Amino acid sequence: MYQQIQTYLTQLEGLLKQHQLWQNTPIDPQALNSTVPFCHDTMAFEQWLQFVFIEKMQMLVTQQQPLPSNFAIAPMAELMLAQKNGGAVVTQLLAQLDKLLGREVIVNERPAPVEFGELEILYRDENYIAINKPSGLLVHRSFLDKHETQFAMQMLRDQIGQHVFPVHRLDRPTSGVLLFALSSEAARDINQLFIDNQISKRYLALVRGFAPESVFLDKPLKEQLDKIADKFADQNKAPQEAQTQFNCLQQATLPIPIDKYPTVRYSLVECFPKTGRKHQIRRHLKHLSLPIIGDVNHGDNQHNQFFREHFSLRRLMLFATELNFVHPYTQQQINIKAPLGEAMLTICQQLGWPHQEKDY
CATH class of the missing domain: 1.20.1440.40 (YqcC-like)
Incomplete structure (x- = not known):
């Protein structure tokens, strides 16, 4: 050998x-x-x-x-x-x-494409529309995956028969509330709310380890540039201000040894980003030694593999659950919520946590 x-x-x-x-x-x-x-x-x-x-x-x-x-x-x-x-x-x-070396691994040159069905619409008025973006779906066409044929922006446009304007983004592996405008003017006005930090975003993350009850992290982040998509961006930009509030909602211990530890610990963490840096929540949680389960770039591969084998889980466990803002035209308070989904609720049940949507 x-x-x-x-x-x-x-x-x-x-x-x-x-x-x-x-x-x-x-x-x-x-x-x-x-x-x-x-x-x-x-x-x-x-x-x-x-x-x-x-x-x-x-x-x-x-x-x-x-x-x-x-x-x-x-x-x-x-x-x-x-x-x-x-x-x-x-x-x-x-x-x-x-x-x-003893483990046969079947590898395809490219993973089989995932077919996403009709998008779930969470909110709609004459100016804005919000969907529940599935994990794995790109928001719009990107240099990062030239082989993809499905994008939230085009799918929603075809579904409602009307052009839509993206006003923010979610990472491809993140699921949850994704807001679009229905005109360029509406996009401009909602974008101003994002710029003025007048839109509140809530996420839930399943992480390795026991999270503190509450912690506010103020840690600047250096922009992570992609070699293709960000080819012409400033490579020497100074770290940008980044702030996130974290609250621990649940904790669990399983009597399963991983690495040198006899048990494994997990937490469900509520995340409120105050700024919008690339991969901010994922990088801040990594800094706190609380990597998100399923995070390939910032996570713990041993625990990712554990969840694949024991829970058949192959996604990033980060959910954009709520988006709150004052409507630019009606001045009404808008609260848009996305469900966690049955897969996550089943994991909550297996970890001994509440497993009804209303609990989160």
Whole structure:
């Protein structure tokens, strides 16, 4: 087996170099000082392959030490390299390595597309309309996934037979209240409320660990830029003000050992972002050592895998549950709510929490 592993490692190095995923300069040693799985906070996945995975596997092979069993790195590669040249062939090679180490992983070059049905409309008047955006649905066409064919903006337009104007966004894996305007003028006026911080947003997040009863986090965040979508953005922008109020609603302990701990702890956290930075809630909760379950980029991969295996859960557990504002034209207080859905309520029940929609 050692010879076969060595062959795969050589092929992996060749693929990384062939597709410009190989780093020609040594990595900063500080990047290795991370407790986050795959060093997500300090290095890109391809850097981890080069400076951690290949290096450590080479050491095990050279010293004829025991190799890891029940090993599965291909699923992570499929997620992290999906938008990069060579990502598919690198993932296929890693799947062969996974199989050799005792766990067969079936990997498709692209996941099968999800077909979203009719969008649930939560609120509508002559100026605005709000939907319950499903997890996994992009708000509008993006450079980030050229293969996608379904977008909330186009789907809603076709559903109601009228053009709509997005006035804010939700990350693709986040579900919940998404508001659109029905005219450019209405979009302009509601956007001013967002700018003036006169719109209140409430989220619920299922996180690893016991959250404090209440905490207000005021931590500036450096803007996270995408290599494609943000190619021409300022790469040296100073960190931006970011504030979030967190309240713990529920806590649970399960007698299941993960890593070095004999039990696992989870919390349901109420989140009120006071600013609107990219991935603000996810990054702030990570800073508090309360990563959201299902968060690939800022989460805990061991607990993500636990929820996949025990709860068949494959989504980010972040829900935009409420949007509150004073209507720009009627001056009425508008409160729009989105349900958590049966899957989340079932998990609440399994964790020993209230499992009726009215409780949240």
